[in-house]
Amino acid sequence: MAERFWLETLGCPKNKVDSDKLVGTLTLDGYQPADSPEDADLVVVNTCAFIEAARQESIDTILELADARRDGARLVVTGCMAERYGDELHQAMPEVDLVAGFGVEFTDTPPASKGAPVALTATRGPRPAQGFDLLELARPASPVPWAYIKVAEGCDRICGFCAIPSFRGKQRSRSTDEIIAEVDLLVSGAESGAIAPDGQPAPALREIVLVAQDLASYGRDRSSPGERVQAGRSPIADLTRAVAERVARTRLLYLYPSGLTDELISAVLHTGVPYFDLSLQHVSRPLLARMRRWGDGERFLRRMADIRAADQHATFRSSFILGYPGETERDHDRLLEFLGEAQLDWGGFFTFSNEVGTHAADLPDQIPPELALERLRECTELQDGITAARRDLLIGQARQVLVDAPGRGRSVHEAPEIDGIVYLPADTQAGELIDVVVTAAEGPDIHAVRATDHEPATAGSRR
Numbered sequence: 001m002a003e004r005f006w007l008e009t010l011g012c013p014k015n016k017v018d019s020d021k022l023v024g025t026l027t028l029d030g031y032q033p034a035d036s037p038e039d040a041d042l043v044v045v046n047t048c049a050f051i052e053a054a055r056q057e058s059i060d061t062i063l064e065l066a067d068a069r070r071d072g073a074r075l076v077v078t079g080c081m082a083e084r085y086g087d088e089l090h091q092a093m094p095e096v097d098l099v100a101g102f103g104v105e106f107t108d109t110p111p112a113s114k115g116a117p118v119a120l121t122a123t124r125g126p127r128p129a130q131g132f133d134l135l136e137l138a139r140p141a142s143p144v145p146w147a148y149i150k151v152a153e154g155c156d157r158i159c160g161f162c163a164i165p166s167f168r169g170k171q172r173s174r175s176t177d178e179i180i181a182e183v184d185l186l187v188s189g190a191e192s193g194a195i196a197p198d199g200q201p202a203p204a205l206r207e208i209v210l211v212a213q214d215l216a217s218y219g220r221d222r223s224s225p226g227e228r229v230q231a232g233r234s235p236i237a238d239l240t241r242a243v244a245e246r247v248a249r250t251r252l253l254y255l256y257p258s259g260l261t262d263e264l265i266s267a268v269l270h271t272g273v274p275y276f277d278l279s280l281q282h283v284s285r286p287l288l289a290r291m292r293r294w295g296d297g298e299r300f301l302r303r304m305a306d307i308r309a310a311d312q313h314a315t316f317r318s319s320f321i322l323g324y325p326g327e328t329e330r331d332h333d334r335l336l337e338f339l340g341e342a343q344l345d346w347g348g349f350f351t352f353s354n355e356v357g358t359h360a361a362d363l364p365d366q367i368p369p370e371l372a373l374e375r376l377r378e379c380t381e382l383q384d385g386i387t388a389a390r391r392d393l394l395i396g397q398a399r400q401v402l403v404d405a406p407g408r409g410r411s412v413h414e415a416p417e418i419d420g421i422v423y424l425p426a427d428t429q430a431g432e433l434i435d436v437v438v439t440a441a442e443g444p445d446i447h448a449v450r451a452t453d454h455e456p457a458t459a460g461s462r463r
């Protein structure tokens, strides 16, 4: 009988893509998914090391799974935490059989007997674009009608609070051809009834979500002959257009605001998914300069106004850091004013996490954690009210919804796993694109019925 694996994924969508690739590799190596961690021969934890809270969650998960696994099952820890704190983890957690950085390789057929050496090899450090690379590994069919695709790894920016470039390395983008081939494979797999890791036939693939640490900069690092980025060309806009030819929905996550060019905006609006996930982090110009980031609130507001003028359905998400060293009351007030003016659909707020080795770690004027938390609460409360009000505005509006699972789906306004959801009639099927009318809002979520079942008082255009 084939050995079985259990894979637990923590952290952001980028980590989820890595996990998909690991599942693809394990499957090729003859492993099968287990029904639970207790049934698995191999338990893998794909960790997150972004901030302290994420590290703690990763450690708790490792310990829980170490307890839950059955005798003889092997426990492997991979992902950002393994990459960044591999030696410390290895020493501090004897229950872990292998700590493996991003280059974890499943090099062998499954071990023949329990307790045999783990058939994995570990490598450390950012990987070159050639050779073994998580980015280029096979992946299984998607069990949902959408899929993340990671288009680049690493980051060339120097944001003061961020340790990611120090362990993920410089940006290295995949070629457009490789990415398109992955999209085509996912689409054709779903069309031909491929079986997803959950054991069910994959639903039709309708939405691709492009992710990278700095998505707007996709392709700018490619420099081999024939791939050199031409002056005035936007590789991410080209890629967006190419993906949009293949699926009903193309969505982009994590756009650094200076990368939001006219060409990219136009490409996004033409996909029919006018969703802009802007990585703003703050709006006070002096504080952004301390963060070693571009922009200020006025510019962000102008850009958003232009986009809204071009498309009334434009949807905005952003995330912000509260309590960065040197953040003054005035900086914080500016952020609150900005939130009131910007009327973002979705907002995420995080307190500053002091990461060893970053520029911000040794800056003067560190903010007491209680104050950062208080600022976070203020912003969250304000944004929750704005989000709820914007969801109320959808009541009575017609939309097209992608059904993610029977009874629930998303319109263009909601990214998977991050934003609210649309509750639908229970007889809807995953992969369907259906016309609905929104009937009620409940905080971030909305309820909708099929347009054909709705009384004619419908308003608004369908999207």
Ligand code: SF4
Binding pocket: 155, 156, 157, 158, 159, 162, 163, 164, 165, 213, 214, 256
């Ligand atoms: S752009 Fe994102 S990943 Fe890159 S350094 Fe800044 S915060 Fe980190």
